[in-house]
Amino acid sequence: MSKLYFTYSAMNAGKSAILLQAAHNYGERGMAVMLWTSSHHAAAGADTGEIRSRIGLFAPARLFRAGLDLFAAVQARLARGPLGAVFVDEAQFLTREQVRQLARVADDLGIPVLCYGLRTDFKGALFEGAAELMALADDLREVRTICHCGRKATMNLRRSETGETVREGAQIGVEKSAYVPLCRKHFHEALEEEGPELQLRAGSGAASSDKPVAV
The missing domain is CATH 3.40.50.300 (P-loop containing nucleotide triphosphate hydrolases)
Incomplete structure (x- = not known):
């Protein structure tokens, strides 16, 4: 079958x-x-x-x-x-x-x-x-990919064009955004508080898009 x-x-x-x-x-x-x-x-x-x-x-x-x-x-x-x-x-x-x-x-x-x-x-x-x-x-x-800490990334963080973490909004984003794969720990930390170290890493490792992307 x-x-x-x-x-x-x-x-x-x-x-x-x-x-x-x-x-x-x-x-x-x-x-x-x-x-x-x-x-x-x-x-x-x-x-x-x-x-x-x-x-x-x-x-x-x-x-x-x-x-x-x-x-x-x-x-x-x-x-x-x-x-x-x-x-x-x-x-x-x-x-x-x-x-x-x-x-x-x-x-x-x-x-x-x-x-x-x-x-x-x-x-x-x-x-x-x-x-x-x-x-x-x-x-x-x-398919495994990794967080900036080296752990397996299982979550998807959305960032705005200005680098801010997006916490609310439509599931399908049409704005210019960046998407960062993170482990669960750092995903929740990013949602709770914007940290300069994470901001720097996200800027260097994120995938940017101006197409509709769902993450």
Whole structure:
């Protein structure tokens, strides 16, 4: 039986690069794949986007939005030929129903589904898609990245363009922000008090973005 996989981590761990390498491996063996990513990072009204890693790897991908039936979309694609696997980047943005649809792709269509995304947002709360994947996935895999202290980073801190810790606001940020992977201890310390040492480290190790990013 094919499986539903969820590979998760904090920001800047290289999830997209791992996805693209895995998809490339399928292609090298002559197996077609279907790539999906969230519409949150695409122009309004676009049907296709791209998955891009921080090290420069990229590939075109279809876009998913709330309300799209992913099972039906994969089933329609199968009419044109077999698929070796389905890959989903930014899987935290999936709805609960879409995760269940992907589980059906694995169970009913016999196609492995490999999802990659964040587990928690900048407040430390589970994303809807991540929560459902944690519940339904056959295989959970964590990609490790580290906090500035050397511990495993499991949390995502959001900083404003001026370097201030963002504690409130929408789960999906559209403002220019920086995102810092931290261990739980330093995440809570940053939320409680702005420290100059953390401020300096965050400025040198953060990933900046002016696109919608959910952390």
